[in-house]
Amino acid sequence: MLLRDLDIALAPSPGAEPPALLIEDLHFAYPDGRVALRGATLSVARGEKVALVGPNGAGKSTLLLHLNGILRGKGHIAIGGVPVNERNLPQVRARVGLVFQNPDDQLFSPTVFEDVAFGPLHMGLSADDVRARVERALALVGMQAYRDRQPYRLSMGEKKRIAIATVLAMDPDILAFDEPSAGLDPRARRGLIDLLRNLPLTMLVSTHDMLMVRELFDRMIIMDEGRIVADGNTAMLLADQALLEAHGLEAP
């Protein structure tokens, strides 16, 4: 695909910076033949915070897994103008912080500290920098006291917060969160919302938490059956009763 042409076509004015995230006509089928994405297209500007909603099985998780090349569908994806391909993978992975829907898939180290340190260590940082980053990331999610605990022994909500810390420690430009508020208690959920609000990063957050969507995200993308069926101002989309109903959603 002619990346440069695309960028120019989509950029608001010539010479402006490329979108933080660009997905063009993305198709994907799982190895068992199940088609999960049928031509998804979206573009997220730098610093924009976007909610990704839709019924179970809509393809939200599948879409997010494409952002750092874990799944490789047909179509074009670029992160800050850099196309996601084999050669650019390390660079793309350092830029996109992906939090998986299931924290058990994300946490694999014997201690919380080692898990959060995994990303920074592989970025080639010094031991002191790694330690500083781990402390900061754990502090951001309010889990400093857990640094020596074993991840597999934590509760779901605690695991979720550690999973978020593992990504924050890598200092990414783009956060791609898959249902970050699911399973959190009200205080942790509040903490997460405040955290997301205060982080000056580009975000694409898949969620069923419509209250959080209304509170936090100005823009909302609705997915259904592998397609993007609506993309626009959150307040306006939430007011469209017929649209929400057609895709199994409810206004908060």
Place this chain on the structure above:
Amino acid sequence: MKHIHLSDRYQNGASRIHRLEPRVKVIVTLLFIISNVILPDGAWIGFALSFGLVTLVCALANIGVFFALKRSFVALPFALVAVTVVFTTPGQPLAGWQIGSSALIATDTGVVRFFSILARSWLSVQMAIVLTAVTPIPDLLHALRHLRVPPLLVAVIGLMVRYLTILSDEALRLMRARDARSVGSGGSLLWRAQVTGNMVGQLFLRSYDRSERVYQAMLARGFDGRFLTANPHQMRAHDWWALAGTVVALALIHVAGMAL
């Protein structure tokens, strides 16, 4: 049911032993194993002193004096394979059994050799248990890399440890799900065999899927085959002392083993 997790092997602590450079711990363990191997048959004093050394290390590490002994029994059945030497080593006959047309004759040197083999393997296993109890797995892998073990081999060991953890996790979950749905001791033997068969298949599929996703998560965070750790790896004075102390102790054990 108690669930022993693979990474539970590591006993968190800040003892002198824990703080040793991982390379030193690996080398000390290897030296200890080699020393056991070359102790002659019947060097009971030597074996006893070696056991004393393991116990001392356990005590210094604050993990309980008999920590290694208690966990070492799992390895014993494997050592029992050596029981054939009782009958195959030439020496004074002690006892004999007639089985069909062939005779089994236990000899005195055979018995001594058997118990020596038992002592060697048992002691070696104990030190290996201590090693994994005082060294986090990533540090251990890192040390192996420093000791010039081929990177591919180290990566394979590292992934194996990760995946074994996943496997035991999934097994636990499946068993919980089964127990939650079976009343009392649960149906007939046939039924239970069927359920178990299904579970093994499920276990394979589920852990396969999950190890794939965990691997993806590792890739997403920049994994490139290396296992890194934030713990500094430097030989400091007390590391050299520990190494020297081990060599001296093992030498003394050998002198005592030969002389007495």
